[in-house]
Amino acid sequence: MSPVSIAIIGLNGSLGKPTLEAINSGKFDSKIKFPIKALTRKAQTSTDKIQYIQTEITPDTIDSIVEKLRGTDVIIELVSHNPDLLNTIEPIIVKSQPKLFIPSQFGSDLATMNKYIPGFLGFKNAHSENVRKAGIKSVDIVTNFFAEPSKFLYEVVGHVGIDPANKSILQLGDLNTRVAFTRVEDIGNVIVAVATTAPESLPDKIRVKSGSISYQDAIDRYEQTHNVKLEVKEKYTVEEAKQQLSEKLAKGFNPADFLWYLHVGGATGDLNYDDDNELINPNQFLWKWTEY
Ligand SMILES: NC(=O)c1ccc[n+]([C@@H]2O[C@H](COP(=O)([O-])OP(=O)(O)OC[C@H]3O[C@@H](n4cnc5c(N)ncnc54)[C@H](OP(=O)(O)O)[C@@H]3O)[C@@H](O)[C@H]2O)c1
Structure with missing residues (x-):
């Protein structure tokens, strides 16, 4: 597969830093067409690998963002689970026509949670489905609980x-x-590994974990x-x-x-699962999964 051009939307939450670290790690260099585009509301200085694009995401900025994303192979969404924001981003993805979209899922398997709480975070699934219906390959990444020493599963408990x-x-x-957990640095690697995999070889949902x-x-x-x-x-x-x-x-x-x-x-025991780790990191060839 030839190197892919990538854009990321939303950088200053839980996953922006680990994803940029994975990109800057060199592990994926031969698979990425640099610079990647990073859309954020915060002013940041670009590097030869990351071109920061400062923008708000509102109905008024949709067309200018589409213009900036034109020709991008993969769009990665790392934004908050905010239904209005996801609704605003949907037409951006549909109009930009990437070969692959990675929506901001990154949580428990909603199909499992829906057994106990019908409609739990249903707007996330609707978001992925709406983009799929427009003919764009979208891969949901299930991580279950984030683990991060200063935060999730250590302080947020x-x-x-x-x-x-x-x-x-x-x-x-x-x-x-x-229960399954995934360290945020592993999620950064997973995101870039998925982004640099041939979209047609990916299922619509992959479940990963650092461990349980x-x-x-x-x-x-x-x-x-x-x-x-x-x-x-x-x-x-x-x-x-x-x-x-x-x-x-x-x-x-x-x-x-x-x-x-x-x-x-x-x-219930249902938030531990068989994972698809081997699909994107066979034999831990790309990185070693981090322990709790
Ligand atoms: N499984 C778990 O344990 C777990 C834990 C936490 C989160 N999550 C999931 O991970 C994903 C990311 O969550 P998060 O907590 O990292 O999100 P967050 O910190 O609330 O937001 C992430 C980024 O989204 C962008 N953003 C937020 N509001 C925006 C707005 N109104 N307009 C434009 N951009 C906006 C911002 O990017 P800029 O600052 O760059 O503009 C922000 O830094 C979500 O899907 C969430 O459900 C899962």
């Missing part, structure tokens, strides 16, 4: 039942139940890194948690419960 303020644990089911941890692993790590002892304050079986879930959902989806929803999903 509500979805594994840890309440830092009260030094307590909400236990749902067996603490040995495992048990709830107990997350608790042990938190106790070690915070020099604290956590106590189980409340304990429910998975069936009880699912019952609580349906009672709460009967009153409507509540964004404030987002991490708890993930906790219940994970407690």
Whole structure:
């Protein structure tokens, strides 16, 4: 496959830095047509590898962005899960006609979460589907829980039942139940590996993971890194948690419960999965998956 031209939309969230690090690592140099275009609202100085393009993303800037993206093979979207923003970006992708689009999915497998919470983040799936319906190959990347030492699964721990303020644990089911996690630096590599793979060889969804941890692993790590002892304050079986879930959902989806929803999903054991790691990084040829 000849080198591909790439554009990235949204740089200053969880995934911009690891994706740029993967691009700058040299690992993918022979597969990329430089410079890549990086669309961001923040002024940044371009390099020979990254051409920053400063722009807002609003209905008024759609056409100017399409003009800037003309001829780009792969568009990678790393923006927040904001339905209005995704709706604004859709016509940009459709009009730009890339050979491959990587939408801002990067979470739990929504097909799995939908078994417990019908319509959970449904706007993300609708976004991918709308772009597909316009004839553009779109590959959703499922990562389950992000892991990042200063943040996810180390400091942001509500979805594994840890309440830092009260030094307590909400236990749902067996603490040995495992959930998939992906370190953000691995996600950066996954994104660039997918972007530089022939689109026709990719399925519409790939599931990757750095590994899996048990709830107990997350608790042990938190106790070690915070020099604290956590106590189980409340304990429910998975069936009880699912019952609580349906009672709460009967009153409507509540964004404030987002991490708890993930906790219940994970407690079922369904948020650990067989991955497609070999498809994009066979025998860890491109990089070694990072441990928790
Ligand atoms: N699985 C997990 O554990 C997990 C955890 C967190 C996030 N996620 C997922 O990862 C993806 C990225 O989330 P995130 O938390 O990194 O997002 P974020 O920090 O909220 O936003 C990422 C970037 O989106 C761009 N953006 C946001 N609002 C915008 C607007 N109104 N107009 C134009 N650009 C805008 C910005 O880029 P610029 O600053 O460059 O303009 C921003 O830095 C989402 O799909 C999210 O659901 C998953």
